[in-house]
Structure formats: C-alpha cells, structure tokens
Amino acid sequence: MKKISRRTIPRTLLYLRTLESLIKEGRYTVSSGELARITGLTDVQIRKDISNFGRVGTPRIGYKTRELKNILKDYVLPENIIRMVLFGAGSLGTAILKYPGFRKQRLKISAAFDKDKRKTGKTINGVKVYPVERAPEVIRKSRVDIGIIAVPSEHGQEVADLMVGSGLKGIVNFAPVSLNLPENVSARDIDLSIEFLALYCDTRM
Amino acid sequence: MKKISRRTIPRTLLYLRTLESLIKEGRYTVSSGELARITGLTDVQIRKDISNFGRVGTPRIGYKTRELKNILKDYVLPENIIRMVLFGAGSLGTAILKYPGFRKQRLKISAAFDKDKRKTGKTINGVKVYPVERAPEVIRKSRVDIGIIAVPSEHGQEVADLMVGSGLKGIVNFAPVSLNLPENVSARDIDLSIEFLALYCDTRM
DNA sequence: TTGTAATCGTTACAAATTTCACGATTTTTA
DNA sequence: TAAAAATCGTGAAATTTGTAACGATTACAA
Ligand SMILES: NC(=O)c1ccc[n+]([C@@H]2O[C@H](COP(=O)([O-])OP(=O)(O)OC[C@H]3O[C@@H](n4cnc5c(N)ncnc54)[C@H](O)[C@@H]3O)[C@@H](O)[C@H]2O)c1
Ligand SMILES: NC(=O)c1ccc[n+]([C@@H]2O[C@H](COP(=O)([O-])OP(=O)(O)OC[C@H]3O[C@@H](n4cnc5c(N)ncnc54)[C@H](O)[C@@H]3O)[C@@H](O)[C@H]2O)c1
Numbered sequence: 001m002k003k004i005s006r007r008t009i010p011r012t013l014l015y016l017r018t019l020e021s022l023i024k025e026g027r028y029t030v031s032s033g034e035l036a037r038i039t040g041l042t043d044v045q046i047r048k049d050i051s052n053f054g055r056v057g058t059p060r061i062g063y064k065t066r067e068l069k070n071i072l073k074d075y076v077l078p079e080n081i082i083r084m085v086l087f088g089a090g091s092l093g094t095a096i097l098k099y100p101g102f103r104k105q106r107l108k109i110s111a112a113f114d115k116d117k118r119k120t121g122k123t124i125n126g127v128k129v130y131p132v133e134r135a136p137e138v139i140r141k142s143r144v145d146i147g148i149i150a151v152p153s154e155h156g157q158e159v160a161d162l163m164v165g166s167g168l169k170g171i172v173n174f175a176p177v178s179l180n181l182p183e184n185v186s187a188r189d190i191d192l193s194i195e196f197l198a199l200y201c202d203t204r205m
Numbered sequence: 206m207k208k209i210s211r212r213t214i215p216r217t218l219l220y221l222r223t224l225e226s227l228i229k230e231g232r233y234t235v236s237s238g239e240l241a242r243i244t245g246l247t248d249v250q251i252r253k254d255i256s257n258f259g260r261v262g263t264p265r266i267g268y269k270t271r272e273l274k275n276i277l278k279d280y281v282l283p284e285n286i287i288r289m290v291l292f293g294a295g296s297l298g299t300a301i302l303k304y305p306g307f308r309k310q311r312l313k314i315s316a317a318f319d320k321d322k323r324k325t326g327k328t329i330n331g332v333k334v335y336p337v338e339r340a341p342e343v344i345r346k347s348r349v350d351i352g353i354i355a356v357p358s359e360h361g362q363e364v365a366d367l368m369v370g371s372g373l374k375g376i377v378n379f380a381p382v383s384l385n386l387p388e389n390v391s392a393r394d395i396d397l398s399i400e401f402l403a404l405y406c407d408t409r410m
Numbered sequence: 411t412t413g414t415a416a417t418c419g420t421t422a423c424a425a426a427t428t429t430c431a432c433g434a435t436t437t438t439t440a
Numbered sequence: 441t442a443a444a445a446a447t448c449g450t451g452a453a454a455t456t457t458g459t460a461a462c463g464a465t466t467a468c469a470a
Pocket of ligand 2: 096097098099101292293294295296297298319320324337354355356357358360363364379380381396397398
C-alpha cells in the first residue's frame, strides 16, 4: 500500500463526490478528461492520483464509475461511522447540527456541548446539547473521533484543551484563533474571514 | 512590488490575525520564533513570507507588532470595504448573516437572496433578504465584489450563473457541487464534509 | 482481421514551495 | 569597547507538487 501524498486526499474525496453524482445521473463510465472538466483539475493529475490506488481504468473507455468509487472509498473512507462532537450550539453550531448531508458521508454528530444553560438540555435535530462539564464523560462513553469548535475565539483554547483531555485526536476549528495542541492531535482551521479575504486577493490578480 | 506566491496570502492573513491579537494584549514586538510557536508554522517560513514585503524586522528584537500589521495590511487588505452578497438564507446562510466578526475585517454583506417567499422581505442582522430575481439589479447597484453560495447543491450552478451574469468576480461556494465558471471568475470551495473526512484521514496516519 | 482513435499509466521534466545554512545586524553586558 | 547572544534576511539545496510527453492498451469500425 503506497503512501498517499497529503494533497491527494482531499482531491480523492472530491472525485468520490463527483462519482456519486455521476452515478446518480446513471453514468456507467467516465474518463479522466471529463472528471477534469467537472472538477477544474487537469486530466493528468486525476490519472496520477487514481494510479495511487492501482490500475483501474480501461483505455478507450475510462473508469467505471461504481468500481472507481468503491476503490477510492477503500482508501479514504472508513468502514464504520465517524463520530463527532460539537462545542458551541450558537448560530454556526446549530447550522452544522441541522445539516442532514453528513449522514450520507458516514459522518455523525453524537453530541453537542454548550456553556450557556439556555442552550443545554435541548435536542437539535436529534442531537442532545449537554452542559460543557459533561463533555469528558460523554465523549469517552461514545468513542468519538473528531471534535468541532464553534465557540467564540476567546474560549477556543479552553475547549481544545478539554477535547484533548477527553482523548479526541482530530479537531476542526471554526474560531479565528490559533490553537496550541500536542503533536498527536491533528487540526484543520477554517477561518471564513480569511477565506473571503484570500478570495478577494485572488480576484485582484 | 514583488509577486506574492499563492500560498503566502492566506498565511499573511493569518499573521495579521495573530498580530491583531498580540496588539490587543499590549505586545509591542514579536519574533519570528514566537509567531511560529503561535501559528504552528516554522520561523523560517514566516521570515521568508515577511521578507516579500520588505526589510521590516530588527535583529535581536523581532518585528514591531503595529508596524508589521500595517505593512501586511497594505499588501493583502484593500483600503475600502469588501462588499459581498449571500444566496440562500437557510441555516448556514443565516449563521453567516448573523456573524458580527466580518465587520472588523472590512467585510460587509450588502444583501441576501432567497427563492423561498417565506424568507424574503425579512431583514437579518440588518441585511435585507430579496427574492432571487432581483439579484442582478441589486448587485449591480451596490458594486459588490464577492458572492457566497449557501443554497442546496442542486441549485448551485444556477446561482453561480446568476452571479457571473451580474458581474461578480469571486465566489465562495459552500454547496458540495463543482461549479462550471468562466476563466475570469475566482472561486473557493468549502465542502465541510470533505474537511471532516480529510481530517479523519489525517488522524489515521 | 487489421487499422485507428481514445484513453490509460508512467517516466521524465518543470515549477513551486519549503527547509537549511549561514552571514549580517543589533542589543546587551562584562 | 569588545564579546556574546538573539534574531533577521537570503541564496542555495531539498522536497513536494504539478505538467508534459509518450508508449501501451483497448474498443470499435472498416
Ligand atoms: N457564524 C458564522 O458565520 C461564523 C463565521 C466565521 C467564524 N465564526 C466563528 O465560529 C465560532 C462560532 O460562531 P457563532 O456565530 O456560532 O457564535 P455564537 O455566539 O452564535 O455561538 C457561540 C456558542 O458557544 C457557546 N459557548 C461559549 N463558550 C463556550 C464554552 N467554553 N464551551 C461550550 N460552549 C461555549 C455559547 O454559549 C454560544 O452558544 C466563533 O468563533 C466565530 O468567530 C462564525
Ligand atoms: N448547514 C451546514 O452546516 C452545511 C454543511 C455543509 C454543507 N452545507 C451546504 O451549504 C448549503 C446550504 O446549506 P443549509 O444547511 O443552509 O441549507 P438550507 O436548506 O437550510 O438553506 C438553503 C436555502 O437556500 C434557499 N434556496 C434554494 N434554492 C435557491 C435559489 N435558487 N436561489 C436562492 N436561494 C435558494 C432555500 O430557500 C433555503 O432558504 C447547501 O449546499 C449545503 O449542502 C451546509
């Protein structure tokens, strides 16, 4: 099993998303050239990425959509459901809790936590909102993989510490603050302001 | 004025965010090493990025927080406010509309658009929600720079076409669908499912 | 059955990005 | 005043990432 380079993983997930959409349209095959047109990448890059996973395409035909989907899945999706918890049932947190699209991706939010007593006790879209103190207990009990930070940035670090202390190994952080985390915890920061500003720079060049 | 390489731009915005936070704490200077510890990048990378903008640091001292902030701002932030419009006042769209943090970054949402008559007419956090048909007119009138797509993925392309037709040059797309756009329009796709899944892959390696 | 066109997979190449190594500069202090 | 310590800036090396070129393979049509 070859080592997959860092950037190919999100691209592979994008191929998966595209394949699922093509399958839904009833397509049986697709070429690297067409995937390139759809995704905005180049055909060579796509062939190269896919070649990481074995020889799967057929000259003159391309790739069989279902077959390719299953192969890619084996490499980048787990068999079991990915369990997540959310900290901060505010406006962004609530939007995430309400989103029905995660289920299809085997992503499940097991629980939410909030500091504000007016938010706790409720159930949003089937997910219970606990007081933040109960986080370690609830997280340990339900074998959670990933934590989502959707609290104000001033509380980002304290929530991150709580997550690490509860054994989480991955954090998605929406708060515009840099987290101090141990080596063995992975994080992805999504700062929407930076996204908008960077896009604006892109448009000026 | 040197050409700034593509990846340095979001990093520079991250330095700005960090500097603003340090300034708020009352810090007058900061070294590349300390910026590295905070942001998780390396000190060399930070010095190299900053060197794009001129010789601004002082040996033995580091960088003056305010001075560096102003210099970076000149390169990656516009003088004027960046105007944005939002399509889809659903749960994610509403969270974005309600977020007060954009103002500090000179980001302003000028208007929102929705197809659903139950959502239009309202004002969310001071932003009017118009019927989607009025988009071209409203966008042209208010010199908007960027459009945000927060509609279901089935409607992503039609909304993108409407944006392009109204003259927008940048699109941030939250819908899990690949958009077909002309060359001269920049886009950034934020697919939260892919973010979560890619993070999960990261934790398994 | 054979030629042709489309497409894959891969090797070699190019470009971008990051890291390394180290000299230069400035402050501190002995 | 001179040595020491901390830090910057930068050219060169290393790494990563992406691109181009092209032979190999397959389906299909003549
Ligand atoms: N809403 C957006 O569109 C948007 C955009 C960019 C960034 N963000 C960032 O995402 C984060 C959440 O934004 P939001 O708009 O949902 O904020 P919000 O104020 O609506 O919600 C924050 C929630 O976190 C809870 N909370 C506070 N401290 C907590 C703690 N220690 N533990 C658990 N819960 C705690 C609060 O009670 C509240 O319910 C913020 O960091 C914000 O900067 C949001
Ligand atoms: N909410 C999340 O956390 C989340 C997570 C991942 C991805 N997304 C994506 O973000 C997008 C929005 O998600 P959401 O949860 O806010 O959905 P939502 O259903 O709550 O809201 C969608 C809104 O778009 C409006 N709309 C539909 N077609 C439109 C059109 N042609 N023009 C204008 N408005 C139109 C609807 O009336 C509705 O108000 C979706 O593509 C979704 O897949 C959301």
